[in-house]
Amino acid sequence: xxxxxxxxxxxxSLKPATLNTVMAATQIDADxxxxxxxxxxxxxxxxxxxxxxxxxxxxxxxxxxEHQLAENISKLLVEMAGDYSHIAAPTTTTGKxxxxxxxxxxxxxxxxxxxxxxxxxxxxxxxxxxxxxxTVTSTDTIKVLTVRITGFDAVASEGGNAERQVLSQxxxxxxxxxxxEQLAESDRPELTSASVVVSGGRGMGNGxxxxxxxxxxxxxxxxxxxxxxxxxxxxxxxxxQVGQTGKTVAPDLYIAxxxxxxxxxxxxxxxxxxxxxxxxxxxxxxxxxxxxxxVADLFDAIPELENSL
Amino acid sequence: MKILVSVKRVIxxxxxxxxxxxxxxxxxxxxxxxxNPFCEIAVEEAIRLKExxxxxxxxxxxxxxxxxxxxxxxxxxxxADRAIQVEAEDGLDSLSVAKLLAxxxxxxxxxxxxxxKQSIDxxxNxxxxxxxxxxxxxxxxxASEVVxxxxxxxxxxxxxxxxxxxxxxxxxxxxxxxxxxxxRFASLPNIMKAKRKPLDVKTVSDLGVTVGCNVSVVSVTAPxxxxxxxxxxSVAELVEKLKNEAKVIS
Numbered sequence: 001x002x003x004x005x006x007x008x009x010x011x012x013s014l015k016p017a018t019l020n021t022v023m024a025a026t027q028i029d030a031d032x033x034x035x036x037x038x039x040x041x042x043x044x045x046x047x048x049x050x051x052x053x054x055x056x057x058x059x060x061x062x063x064x065x066e067h068q069l070a071e072n073i074s075k076l077l078v079e080m081a082g083d084y085s086h087i088a089a090p091t092t093t094t095g096k097x098x099x100x101x102x103x104x105x106x107x108x109x110x111x112x113x114x115x116x117x118x119x120x121x122x123x124x125x126x127x128x129x130x131x132x133x134x135t136v137t138s139t140d141t142i143k144v145l146t147v148r149i150t151g152f153d154a155v156a157s158e159g160g161n162a163e164r165q166v167l168s169q170x171x172x173x174x175x176x177x178x179x180x181e182q183l184a185e186s187d188r189p190e191l192t193s194a195s196v197v198v199s200g201g202r203g204m205g206n207g208x209x210x211x212x213x214x215x216x217x218x219x220x221x222x223x224x225x226x227x228x229x230x231x232x233x234x235x236x237x238x239x240x241q242v243g244q245t246g247k248t249v250a251p252d253l254y255i256a257x258x259x260x261x262x263x264x265x266x267x268x269x270x271x272x273x274x275x276x277x278x279x280x281x282x283x284x285x286x287x288x289x290x291x292x293x294x295v296a297d298l299f300d301a302i303p304e305l306e307n308s309l
Numbered sequence: 310m311k312i313l314v315s316v317k318r319v320i321x322x323x324x325x326x327x328x329x330x331x332x333x334x335x336x337x338x339x340x341x342x343x344x345n346p347f348c349e350i351a352v353e354e355a356i357r358l359k360e361x362x363x364x365x366x367x368x369x370x371x372x373x374x375x376x377x378x379x380x381x382x383x384x385x386x387x388x389a390d391r392a393i394q395v396e397a398e399d400g401l402d403s404l405s406v407a408k409l410l411a412x413x414x415x416x417x418x419x420x421x422x423x424x425x426k427q428s429i430d431x432x433x434n435x436x437x438x439x440x441x442x443x444x445x446x447x448x449x450x451x452a453s454e455v456v457x458x459x460x461x462x463x464x465x466x467x468x469x470x471x472x473x474x475x476x477x478x479x480x481x482x483x484x485x486x487x488x489x490x491x492x493r494f495a496s497l498p499n500i501m502k503a504k505r506k507p508l509d510v511k512t513v514s515d516l517g518v519t520v521g522c523n524v525s526v527v528s529v530t531a532p533x534x535x536x537x538x539x540x541x542x543s544v545a546e547l548v549e550k551l552k553n554e555a556k557v558i559s
Binding site: 069070092093096098099100102104105110112113126127129131132133134135137140173177178183192196220228231232244245247253264270273275276282290291294295301304305 | 322402403426429433439442443451467474
């Protein structure tokens with residue numbers, strides 16, 4: 001049977017997280033359908049139709065789906081579930097919000113944050129902040145899962161030619177409504193898909209000091225991230241948080257600046273190919289996972305690093 | 310208004326877990342256990358709503374073995390009014406826990422259910438959403454701000470792109486994110502008083518729920534170890550290594 005993937009998008013463009021999720025889906029079954037639920041999202045549909053590995057794009061374009069409220073999208077997915085053996089979404093805040101609702105309505109378990117597909121019924125996922133890796137097998141008739149973006153390569157965004165099907169049903173929630181949104185503006189690459197990430201922690205001292213990371217980030221084409229301590233202290237907004245409860249990243253290069261390396265932070269970046277730690281405390285746990293550690297005052301080291309790039 | 314808060318007993322967040330040699334699970338014998346940090350935030354939010362006069366009663370509930378009563382007593386010491394332990398084996402899956410919590414919520418006619426966004430052991434981030442689905446209640450997950458007014462909860466949520474505000478009609482389920490509040494500590498007199506607060510024990514069959522799970526664990530292993538790194542002496546050496554050895558910058 002086929003796999004249904006809930007596409008991640010903002011009504012304007014298809015998000016890269018979708019491409020990683022489609023990759024996971026193709027490892028389950030060759031027939032992968034993509035659901036675009038949104039409002040006035042024609043460009044997203046165009047992009048989705050070209051994604052390699054997608055055989056069909058299902059479109060639910062209605063004002064009721066504009067903000068992708070879990071109440072509406074979960075019921076839409078449940079109505080379609082009968083045709084599918086698997087329903088998957090990326091482990092983004094939208095996927096995490098919606099999929100457990102789908103699973104409960106279908107009376108099945110959900111497999112969260114899958115990092116590897118072993119077979120159509122066996123999957124691998126991290127537990128205990130990534131300190132243990134569980135292989136689990138499910139006999140549920142419909143398997144509902146969320147997919148860790150950094151666990152799978154992206155499929156090509158071009159080259160596919162999926163057929164389109166417009167869905168007519170409209171499910172509108174009456175007990176839940178969107179009020180407002182404050183999106184963080186950034187010209188930098190998206191944190192979860194950037195190939196280089198420069199993150200600051202409590203050692204940055206204050207929010208203004210994060211500016212010194214920007215020079216290095218500019219030269220490396222990097223995204224900027226942060227530890228929980230830096231977010232809690234109000235240095236930077238929460239959407240920059242890397243860790244067990246924030247975003248999981250696995251770039252080619254992760255530069256941790258003024259970050260001690262608590263278990264919860266490591267959970268979000270341990271999969272990076274090369275880790276660099278810059279910290280003045282040589283006992284900091286971050287040095288145990290760093291490929292290259294520099295014991296130095298970040299306020300000296302970062303400008304010097306910027307100049308030598 | 311009555312608020313139901315769920316709490317979970319988990320391994321303390323500071324403990325580094327060890328995987329058992331037979332790869333069946335992680336080793337929890339003689340390990341420090343505590344209330345899941347997100348549940349502490351949920352309890353704190355309920356207490357603040359009571360202090361503001363929004364809520365009259367806070368009922369705290371957990372699903373698990375007798376040892377979980379200790380977690381309930383902690384919540385009572387912080388300010389919850391009474392507690393319910395649903396006696397069950399530890400480590401039930403999210404859907405079973407959600408079914409039990411939904412049954413308790415119905416029995417209690419709770420107006421608001423506050424839960425943590427995820428537990429730090431299974432890292433599932435499912436139960437709150439599942440409770441909402443089973444009760445057909447609206448949900449507001451990953452909350453960083455909650456305002457209750459006119460039978461509605463206006464909730465600011467932490468999303469990947471920033472913040473989103475939703476309004477949900479009560480009864481509803483709210484799950485807490487880290488930034489919602491700073492949980493208080495229990496004082497010694499309150500810990501003593503908590504021992505006299507009511508704690509009911511219910512069984513799974515009392516609630517008329519069938520628990521079971523179609524997902525089984527094949528193995529639990531330790532994550533791959535990273536090869537030991539090196540310390541460099543200067544920024545120049547660091548840049549040189551990144552260029553020529555790691556080849557991650559050009």
